[in-house]
Amino acid sequence: QKEVEQDPGPLSVPEGAIVSLNCTYSNSAFQYFMWYRQYSRKGPELLMYTYSSGNKEDGRFTAQVDKSSKYISLFIRDSQPSDSATYLCAMGDSSYKLIFGSGTRLLVRP
Amino acid sequence: EAGVAQSPRYKIIEKRQSVAFWCNPISGHATLYWYQQILGQGPKLLIQFQNNGVVDDSQLPKDRFSAERLKGVDSTLKIQPAKLEDSAVYLCASSPGDGTNSPLHFGNGTRLTVT
Numbered sequence: 001q002k003e004v005e006q007d008p009g010p011l012s013v014p015e016g017a018i019v020s021l022n023c024t025y026s027n028s029a030f031q032y033f034m035w036y037r038q039y040s041r042k043g044p045e046l047l048m049y050t051y052s053s054g055n056k057e058d059g060r061f062t063a064q065v066d067k068s069s070k071y072i073s074l075f076i077r078d079s080q081p082s083d084s085a086t087y088l089c090a091m092g093d094s095s096y097k098l099i100f101g102s103g104t105r106l107l108v109r110p
Numbered sequence: 111e112a113g114v115a116q117s118p119r120y121k122i123i124e125k126r127q128s129v130a131f132w133c134n135p136i137s138g139h140a141t142l143y144w145y146q147q148i149l150g151q152g153p154k155l156l157i158q159f160q161n162n163g164v165v166d167d168s169q170l171p172k173d174r175f176s177a178e179r180l181k182g183v184d185s186t187l188k189i190q191p192a193k194l195e196d197s198a199v200y201l202c203a204s205s206p207g208d209g210t211n212s213p214l215h216f217g218n219g220t221r222l223t224v225t
């Protein structure tokens with residue numbers, strides 16, 4: 001079993017839709033949870049960073065962490081074609097060694 | 111703030127040849143990481159430096175890969191000899207490393223193709 005599981009997609013949605021991206025994990029020591037966005041031929045860029053359980057909102061993006069279920073989510077409201085990218089979840093423990101999911105490809109159709 | 115710089119952007123070599131990648135982290139960032147990202151997969155940590163010391167190199171194939179970070183700033187990653195399965199994007203990342211567990215900032219990577 002991988003430490004971090006993420007559905008590779010692709011996920012195709014119409015513009016304006018609400019997108020839900022998810023990851024599950026097995027290591028209960030993970031404390032830090034991040035979402036990165038990666039455009040083709042670019043490096044990952046940080047979208048959201050949360051510590052422990054709960055919700056965090058930033059504009060159209062909401063990150064949700066449920067440590068009891070070992071499940072994290074990223075919601076994108078009013079999705080735009082420019083949101084089309086690969087979304088990577090990443091998690092770290094107290095050593096801050098990050099483990100990444102395999103990424104979910106998102107396509108937002110105009 | 112200038113981002114993480116990496117060069118070259120692309121490299122094509124034949125198997126058994128050697129190759130080197132260079133990374134310049136964000137100014138003042140003490141922690142530097144090299145990740146390998148195979149097509150369709152998430153980044154996998156190869157090595158982590160804190161200043162010029164190695165913190166974690168447990169997943170670095172030491173028989174062929176080597177890395178150094180002289181003077182705690184720039185870093186180079188070398189592969190010698192390369193294998194077909196080394197074809198991937200090599201990403202460098204940095205973070206302040208000041209105990210605040212700040213997120214990583216990535217460069218755009220070097221895309222390596224081994225033929």
